[in-house]
Amino acid sequence: MYIPFDQLPPQARIWVYQASRPLTEAEQAEVSPVLERFATEWSSHGKGLQSSATLLHGRFLVLANNEDATAASGCSIDASVRFVRELEQRLGLSFMDRTQLAFQREGEVELVSMPELKSKVAAGDIDKNTLYFDTLITTYGDLQQAWPRPAGNSWLSRYF
Template identity: 75%
Template sequence: MYIPFDQLPPQARLWIYQADRALTEAEQEEIKPMLERFATDWSSHGKGLQASASLLHNRFLVLANNETVTSASGCSIDKSVAFVRELEQRLGVSFFDRTRLAFLKDGEVQVVGMNELKNKVAAGEIDGQTLYFDTLVNNYGELQDAWPRPAQQSWLSRYF
């Protein structure tokens, strides 16, 4: 069962996928109905999930499920991964490259490779207060309250 993204309860579980490039307006318009259709049909052991999906900041695909209604099973999570892989093929984009980190600087999403991070920190281009899009955020309440969050309040804190 589809639920509008902005009506998710705070405890709704999230899966955040970061595209390796910004999605164009045309691409976003193309996949928005696909996201709603997937969320509508997404199920766990034959029971419909109270699910939603959204694109944020032209780059982040977020799938969500209200786990207080029905928990996502391993098989249903596998279905969501397969769906995201289909979107990758359709758009020619990668949603699974975890070596790229996204920051919000000057109102723009800027992506930095993990191999560049230490140098960017040393040069002062990224500091503990730089806003970071932590794809490990796992519930809607946290997404609303602290996303993006200062890098020092994420797993990146060890760099500061």
């Protein structure tokens, strides 16, 4: 069962996938109904999930499920990964590359590769207050309250 994204409970589980490039406005318009259809049809062992899906900042695909209603099973999570892979093929981009980190700089999303991170920190381009889009967050409440969050308040704190 589809739930509008802004009506999810704070404890809803989320999965965040970061696109390797920004989606164009045309791609976003094309994908929006596909996301809603997936969330409507997403199920666990034949039982519909209370789920939602959206694109944020033209770059982040977020799938969500209200686990208090029905928990996502391994099979339903596998189905979501297949769905994301299909979107990758359709759009000609990657949502699965975890070697790129996304920061908010001057109102824009900037990707920094893991190998570049130390040099960017050493040069002062990234510091503990630089806003970071942590794709490891797991609840809708965290997304609403602390996303993006200062890099120093994430797993990146060890670099400062």
